[in-house]
Amino acid sequence: MNDTYLFISDIHLGLYSGSVEKSKERLLVKFLNFARDNCSELFIVGDLFDYWFEYKRVYQKGFFRTLTALQDLTENGIKIHYFIGNHDFMHLNFFRGEIGAIMFDEPIDIYLNNKRFFIGHGDGMVKNDLGYNILKKILRNKFLQKMYSLLHPDLGVKLASATSKSSRDYTTKKDYGEEDGLFNAAKTKIDEGFDYVLFGHLHKRCYIRYKNGIYVNLGSWLDTPCYGIFRDGKFEIVDWD
Numbered sequence: 001m002n003d004t005y006l007f008i009s010d011i012h013l014g015l016y017s018g019s020v021e022k023s024k025e026r027l028l029v030k031f032l033n034f035a036r037d038n039c040s041e042l043f044i045v046g047d048l049f050d051y052w053f054e055y056k057r058v059y060q061k062g063f064f065r066t067l068t069a070l071q072d073l074t075e076n077g078i079k080i081h082y083f084i085g086n087h088d089f090m091h092l093n094f095f096r097g098e099i100g101a102i103m104f105d106e107p108i109d110i111y112l113n114n115k116r117f118f119i120g121h122g123d124g125m126v127k128n129d130l131g132y133n134i135l136k137k138i139l140r141n142k143f144l145q146k147m148y149s150l151l152h153p154d155l156g157v158k159l160a161s162a163t164s165k166s167s168r169d170y171t172t173k174k175d176y177g178e179e180d181g182l183f184n185a186a187k188t189k190i191d192e193g194f195d196y197v198l199f200g201h202l203h204k205r206c207y208i209r210y211k212n213g214i215y216v217n218l219g220s221w222l223d224t225p226c227y228g229i230f231r232d233g234k235f236e237i238v239d240w241d
Helices: 018-037 064-075 094-099 129-140 141-150 153-173 182-193
Strands: 004-008 040-044 080-085 103-104 108-112 114-120 196-199 206-211 214-218 226-231 234-239
Touching: 004 018, 018 064, 064 080, 064 094, 094 103, 182 196, 182 206, 196 226, 214 234
Parallel strands: 004 040, 040 080, 080 103, 114 196, 196 214
Antiparallel strands: 004 226, 108 114, 206 214, 226 234
């Protein structure tokens, strides 16, 4: 019997405030409880949080219910694969050490039910985005992150939030041309022999067949909450409401 795999991306917890975020988190926790009983492995394909900065002995306040629901998954034997996105990249070892998630900085090549998947958040995969690729190397530099951690947590998290909003503004205003750059990246990977190429990042949900493979973008929970499911050789994107 084949395993069942679930996929989510771009929830951006912390983007809004007050009742909007509470409602979004309730919806997410319900999904995580569903995942606990209905999958073998969960893939979080980037930007679970709108921003995340973790100190050696301090992690940011908020979304306690989400964190405990994730730990509940691992304690029930569900593997969590967490891909660091362009917003929630300042992780140390909390998710790995406390929750038991498997963390990824870069896309991976993995077989699921005998199908070859290329999975990643998608940031940095578009050819005409040199400015972001330079910024990505700076922001993810471990020495610079260590220096940043010397700031008081209240100030550090506040600046991380501001940086996240600046990144969103850049992505929104950037002209990537008429073509979907991630689809072009996916076509290259399918030509290399992948059966599925799965991204998030662009907040544009799609499922496109190309030659012998399929390109999937999971969209965003900011628009229509949804999840991907792969079982019995079939991938679907399902609305979660």
